[in-house]
Amino acid sequence: MQAAASLPSSPSLAGRVPWLLAPYLLFFLAFWLLPLAGGVRLSMQSDVLYGDSEYVGRKHYRALLQDPRLLKALANTALFAAGSIVLILPLALLLAQALRETWRGWRPVLTFALLLPGLTPPVVLALLFLLVFHGEAGLLNQWFVLPLGGQAINWLKDPDYILPALVLQSVWRWTGFVTFFFVAGMNAVPAALYEAAHLETTSRWSVWRHVTLPRLRPVILFAVIYLVIDAFSLFAGAYVLLGGSGGTADAGLLLVSYIYHQAFVLGKFGTAAAVSVLVSPLLLGLLWLCFLVPKRA
Amino acid sequence: MKTTTTGLALLAGLAMAPAAVAAPLQLWISSYQDKVYYEDMIRLYQKSEDPTFEAVVTAYGFREMPDKLAVSIKTGANPPDIVQLDEVLFGMYLGGEVPFVDLTSRVKEAGLDKDLVPQRLKLFTRGEAMYGVPQSLSAMLLYYRTDLFEKHGITPADLTTWDEFVAVGKRLKEKNQAMIGIDPTYFEVLLRQRGSDLFGKDGKPFPDEALAIDTLKWMVDLQSQGIAVQPDRGSIFDPVFFNTAVSSDTILCIMGADWYGLDMIQQFTPHLKGKWGVMPLPVWQEPGGKLSPRTSAFAGQGLMIYKDSTVTDEAWKFIQFVMTNREANVQRFTQGNSFPAYRPAWKDERLLQPSEFFSNQSMGKLLIRLAPEIPEVAMTAQRPQAVFMFQENFFSQLMYGQLSPEQVVTQMKGALNKQ
Numbered sequence: 001m002q003a004a005a006s007l008p009s010s011p012s013l014a015g016r017v018p019w020l021l022a023p024y025l026l027f028f029l030a031f032w033l034l035p036l037a038g039g040v041r042l043s044m045q046s047d048v049l050y051g052d053s054e055y056v057g058r059k060h061y062r063a064l065l066q067d068p069r070l071l072k073a074l075a076n077t078a079l080f081a082a083g084s085i086v087l088i089l090p091l092a093l094l095l096a097q098a099l100r101e102t103w104r105g106w107r108p109v110l111t112f113a114l115l116l117p118g119l120t121p122p123v124v125l126a127l128l129f130l131l132v133f134h135g136e137a138g139l140l141n142q143w144f145v146l147p148l149g150g151q152a153i154n155w156l157k158d159p160d161y162i163l164p165a166l167v168l169q170s171v172w173r174w175t176g177f178v179t180f181f182f183v184a185g186m187n188a189v190p191a192a193l194y195e196a197a198h199l200e201t202t203s204r205w206s207v208w209r210h211v212t213l214p215r216l217r218p219v220i221l222f223a224v225i226y227l228v229i230d231a232f233s234l235f236a237g238a239y240v241l242l243g244g245s246g247g248t249a250d251a252g253l254l255l256v257s258y259i260y261h262q263a264f265v266l267g268k269f270g271t272a273a274a275v276s277v278l279v280s281p282l283l284l285g286l287l288w289l290c291f292l293v294p295k296r297a
Numbered sequence: 298m299k300t301t302t303t304g305l306a307l308l309a310g311l312a313m314a315p316a317a318v319a320a321p322l323q324l325w326i327s328s329y330q331d332k333v334y335y336e337d338m339i340r341l342y343q344k345s346e347d348p349t350f351e352a353v354v355t356a357y358g359f360r361e362m363p364d365k366l367a368v369s370i371k372t373g374a375n376p377p378d379i380v381q382l383d384e385v386l387f388g389m390y391l392g393g394e395v396p397f398v399d400l401t402s403r404v405k406e407a408g409l410d411k412d413l414v415p416q417r418l419k420l421f422t423r424g425e426a427m428y429g430v431p432q433s434l435s436a437m438l439l440y441y442r443t444d445l446f447e448k449h450g451i452t453p454a455d456l457t458t459w460d461e462f463v464a465v466g467k468r469l470k471e472k473n474q475a476m477i478g479i480d481p482t483y484f485e486v487l488l489r490q491r492g493s494d495l496f497g498k499d500g501k502p503f504p505d506e507a508l509a510i511d512t513l514k515w516m517v518d519l520q521s522q523g524i525a526v527q528p529d530r531g532s533i534f535d536p537v538f539f540n541t542a543v544s545s546d547t548i549l550c551i552m553g554a555d556w557y558g559l560d561m562i563q564q565f566t567p568h569l570k571g572k573w574g575v576m577p578l579p580v581w582q583e584p585g586g587k588l589s590p591r592t593s594a595f596a597g598q599g600l601m602i603y604k605d606s607t608v609t610d611e612a613w614k615f616i617q618f619v620m621t622n623r624e625a626n627v628q629r630f631t632q633g634n635s636f637p638a639y640r641p642a643w644k645d646e647r648l649l650q651p652s653e654f655f656s657n658q659s660m661g662k663l664l665i666r667l668a669p670e671i672p673e674v675a676m677t678a679q680r681p682q683a684v685f686m687f688q689e690n691f692f693s694q695l696m697y698g699q700l701s702p703e704q705v706v707t708q709m710k711g712a713l714n715k716q
Contacts, residue, residue, distance in 0.1 A: 047392075047393075048393045048394070049367060049370055049371060049389075049390065049392065049393060049396065050370050050371075050390070050393065050394050050395070050396035050604070051393060051394035130530075130537075131537075134529050134530065134537055135528075135529025135530065136529055136541075137529055137537065137541050138529070154529070154693075156530060157530070157531050157693040157697075158693070158697065159693075159694070159699070242689065243360075243685065243688070243689045244360065244685060244689070245685060245686065245689040245690055246689075246690070247689060247690070248689075248690060248691075248692075248693040248694055248697075249690065249694050249699070250690060263367070264363065264364050264367055264389075265389070265681065265682055265685060266682060267367065267389055267390075267392045267393075269367075269371055
């Protein structure tokens with residue numbers, strides 16, 4: 001208590017605080033604030049690839065608000081995020097619990113196996129998924145759909161299956177990673193709480209629901225935020241599987257694919273920058289909601 | 298004292314050093330296969346023209362290259378001097394001020410305007426200005442399996458017209474045998490063979506809307522009748538297409554340009570060496586009885602000089618060498634890149650030799666015969682967008698019956714006109 005109280009009043013440390021923060025602030029300025037300012041500036045310039053561009057004000061923003069493809073991209077991205085969260089969270093909770101109950105010697109091997117998809121570069125993972133989702137010859141059709149008597153699904157061309165295919169890829173990639181965080185969260189629950197709970201009930205479900213789950217809330221919140229950010233920044237996976245556009249009938253058009261299409265297919269760098277700027281407050285609001293909802297609950 | 302002496306010696310050394318050595322010319326290639334070829338060309342150029350010439354070849358993927366180039370142009374960071382771009386992607390740079398040097402007068406001075414196949418000469422142009430020199434003929438051929446043709450009792454003479462092709466296809470369908478793998482690029486290829494294109498001379502999409510709808514309908518019918526099969530990922534450029542539909546004898550033939558046969562077919566089906574043949578495309582018999590050309594054109598690389606390059610003259614000399622040197626043209630063919638569009642090189646025997654891979658047929662002789670019939674490609678700033686839009690968004694919807702040919706043309710036209 002005495003040591004803690006003396007910290008703020010220490011003149012030598014207080015004097016050094018700005019300097020200690022300097023490296024962080026420098027990086028923040030160089031790699032976040034300046035590019036952001038550059039992006040805002042670019043979003044107000046004409047779409048010129050070469051030569052001098054001129055100031056066009058809010059022209060790109062106005063055009064974007066009338067573009068139904070942007071709405072489609074946002075809707076697809078929101079669906080993709082929701083689909084990933086709904087599938088990954090329960091699966092990861094189940095795996096985390098199973099992992100905790102496995103023989104201790106197996107845990108490092110299983111944890112590594114679960115982490116592996118998350119550690120694999122997204123482009124490599126997407127290339128592997130080309131074989132999984134490939135039409136009739138694809139692994140998913142050969143191993144699951146056809147043996148179960150179903151018709152081969154063209155996962156990457158049939159608009160009804162494109163978004164589910166992207167979600168499946170996300171589930172494969174992140175479930176193990178999220179499981180790892182849940183295991184860490186479960187390990188941090190004090191043993192005394194479990195002992196006290198076992199005095200009250202013998203139901204394992206009840207203990208899990210009233211002790212483990214509430215204690216995991218911050219980790220679940222972290223996982224949700226992580227998956228939302230991943231959905232809004234996913235590019236490589238969709239690009240390798242669907243090409244630079246959104247696939248058949250734009251069924252797999254995600255936000256970053258839309259930005260890529262504006263910049264690199266249409267050559268509209270100003271418009272592409274405007275999309276990024278336009279979406280920032282939206283993403284900020286979404287993250288704020290992620291923090292707010294659990295508190296209210 | 299010793300330190301002072303060493304410092305002075307270092308300063309003296311720096312002062313006596315020769316003036317800054319010129320940086321090597323930067324050459325960006327949009328195909329990994331072409332890297333070996335261009336490195337060979339640099340050595341050949343050094344040997345026969347300029348021993349002091351230095352260049353660095355950087356290869357990117359087909360779709361990766363325009364992205365890298367766009368970022369480099371926009372930011373001004375490390376742009377190349379010479380760029381090799383495919384005609385399908387070239388239109389991306391025609392939206393505003395073109396970032397390449399106008400080569401019109403240099404091309405004329407070098408006599409390339411007379412020596413290159415005239416229909417290919419207009420490929421990399423906007424208005425009267427020529428920004429790139431086309432390297433390949435890119436004539437479309439029908440590659441067919443000689444062993445399977447023999448098995449089913451078919452000869453190339455049976456497939457002179459597309460109507461005959463469909464009739465043979467229907468007969469084979471009864472034996473559960475498909476004729477051809479279908480690809481979205483066939484739309485513009487067939488449209489061009491029929492005398493139209495994706496864009497008109499005025500730059501507007503679908504100059505002959507009825508013909509575009511008819512061509513799409515023909516493609517859909519080809520698939521619904523079981524004459525054509527759609528590759529799993531909807532593309533004949535996918536390596537898995539060769540491992541599945543081609544290697545399992547599901548199809549008998551594929552339409553492709555010269556570079557497709559020289560590069561992709563040979564690279565992905567080496568086990569079928571001697572079992573492939575080449576023939577002209579079947580022709581369209583239009584209502585008046587008029588026959589279409591026996592070929593069409595699709596894609597192909599060209600060379601451009603970046604506008605802000607400080608070594609424009611050196612870059613042009615190298616391009617001129619690659620375009621006009623006989624050995625450079627022949628090697629482009631023998632190394633499996635493409636058949637040259639430079640006509641004086643066609644006299645070289647190596648271009649006319651029978652190919653063991655293609656059942657001892659001479660691909661070169663056939664291409665030279667077809668060259669006068671190659672149609673022009675209408676180049677516009679929207680061409681890349683139209684190509685990829687059809688390929689990635691509309692083709693599957695059309696083939697799955699979710700959109701009719703009329704809807705595809707109307708929706709594409711609407712989207713292209715909006716840009």
